Amino acid sequence: MTKVAGFTIDWPGMTLLRPVVKPGGMNENLTADRATFVTHLECSLTGERYEADQLHNLSRAGRPLLVRYDLDAVRDALRRDTLAARATDLWRWRELLPVRETRNIVSLGEIETPLIPIPASAGPNVWVKDEGRLPTGSFKARGLVMAVAMAKELGVTRIAMPTNGNAGAALAAYATRVGIETIVFCPEDTPEVNVREIAAQGAKVWRVNGLIDDCGAIVGKGAAEGRWFDFSTLKEPYRIEGKKTMGLELAAQLGWRLPKAIFYPTGGGTGLIGMWKAFDELEKLGWIGAERPRMFAVQAAGCAPIVRAFEAGEEHAERWEDAHTVAAGIRVPRAVGDFLILRAVRESGGKALAVGDPAILRAVDDAARRDGLLLCPEGGATLAAYRQALRDGEVDEDEEVVLFNCATGLKYPLPAAEQRLDRHGAIDFDRL
Numbered sequence: 001m002t003k004v005a006g007f008t009i010d011w012p013g014m015t016l017l018r019p020v021v022k023p024g025g026m027n028e029n030l031t032a033d034r035a036t037f038v039t040h041l042e043c044s045l046t047g048e049r050y051e052a053d054q055l056h057n058l059s060r061a062g063r064p065l066l067v068r069y070d071l072d073a074v075r076d077a078l079r080r081d082t083l084a085a086r087a088t089d090l091w092r093w094r095e096l097l098p099v100r101e102t103r104n105i106v107s108l109g110e111i112e113t114p115l116i117p118i119p120a121s122a123g124p125n126v127w128v129k130d131e132g133r134l135p136t137g138s139f140k141a142r143g144l145v146m147a148v149a150m151a152k153e154l155g156v157t158r159i160a161m162p163t164n165g166n167a168g169a170a171l172a173a174y175a176t177r178v179g180i181e182t183i184v185f186c187p188e189d190t191p192e193v194n195v196r197e198i199a200a201q202g203a204k205v206w207r208v209n210g211l212i213d214d215c216g217a218i219v220g221k222g223a224a225e226g227r228w229f230d231f232s233t234l235k236e237p238y239r240i241e242g243k244k245t246m247g248l249e250l251a252a253q254l255g256w257r258l259p260k261a262i263f264y265p266t267g268g269g270t271g272l273i274g275m276w277k278a279f280d281e282l283e284k285l286g287w288i289g290a291e292r293p294r295m296f297a298v299q300a301a302g303c304a305p306i307v308r309a310f311e312a313g314e315e316h317a318e319r320w321e322d323a324h325t326v327a328a329g330i331r332v333p334r335a336v337g338d339f340l341i342l343r344a345v346r347e348s349g350g351k352a353l354a355v356g357d358p359a360i361l362r363a364v365d366d367a368a369r370r371d372g373l374l375l376c377p378e379g380g381a382t383l384a385a386y387r388q389a390l391r392d393g394e395v396d397e398d399e400e401v402v403l404f405n406c407a408t409g410l411k412y413p414l415p416a417a418e419q420r421l422d423r424h425g426a427i428d429f430d431r432l
Helices: 072-075 080-084 092-097 140-153 166-176 194-200 214-225 239-243 245-253 270-285 305-312 338-348 357-371 377-391
Strands: 002-004 009-010 015-019 038-043 065-069 113-117 125-129 160-161 181-187 204-207 259-264 294-300 353-357 401-405
Touching: 065 239, 072 092, 072 160, 072 270, 092 245, 125 377, 140 166, 140 239, 140 270, 160 166, 160 214, 166 181, 166 194, 181 194, 181 214, 194 204, 204 214, 239 245, 239 270, 245 270, 259 270, 259 377, 270 294, 270 338, 294 305, 294 377, 305 338, 305 353, 338 353, 353 377, 357 377, 377 401
Parallel strands: 125 401, 160 181, 181 204, 259 294, 259 401, 294 353
Antiparallel strands: 002 009, 009 015, 038 065, 113 125
């Protein structure tokens, strides 16, 4: 038996047996003083060390910084049974997170997201980790709650960030909650619901006639002039730490083992990088073994720089020109952490896969109509990629596989439903 999203389950089979009840009252994960074990930051390319309690963007080599911990001290301070007794949310992992002062924690209720079986559309051994259950409706909440908490801790008062939609919404919510002024730039074709959500939650939002990296250039220019702190993907160290909780959580949900394969929608790749880091930290703690899932980085055929670099054997990905896809969240022409994504995929024995928009839309439709689960297009891409990998013999149908659905499907266009009845007229019940 193991716990999944507040329930006790059997794995495999995912049979829900009974709720796991936590006593009422304040969540001690948010209120109790707990030690943190950060030692330093480290350049992901060169290994150069940086002070932990100072404000940083990229390293001097222009690459992401990674947070490092005294894992020996964590092992002495935290046991798995202690962790199991805590409320199952993101902040249960405090000893493996960077926020030092409890007063700097920010939260909108970051739950442990459930694993949902989708047997009709993917078979009996595939589960969707449904990140759409998080605050603001996407997994961007994980990274931004951590980054904003650290911005508060380090005294940041003004932030700017480019977004394809969901990250901007999460940033707006959390930054507003702690009183940090926020400016967000998004491509002009960003879904309307995202743009309005950002504005409604207190941020200034500007539509830009370009792609997300064009928006990022505006953010970078303003940061260079001292107008704000640059919160772009991987250009501050702490979003990875929030996203790595997906990997920590997944291991705990599965009884301290991992699935055979993970399919992850990959734009900037923060979550894939974060999970790979989480698995390494868990092994060093002695909580899991050396076996890793095969990591599949999933991109859209209309914007697949990581796939192209993977297939060419390159360490870095060139910018993808004329990027286009219905899955806006993975329409990222260039990722600053490209080499970290490619490294994780290769070390795991996985692959970078591209799927076309028609396959993405079919997958979204199938999951909804056959399994009752509304996927976002990016989540649909992982189901489409799994089907492709299954056909190509890269996964077996008896292998346990986890797909990541990164946002609620309710944020995206849904099929029209225009059939109407006149209650005053004759109703042909046989045609209903």
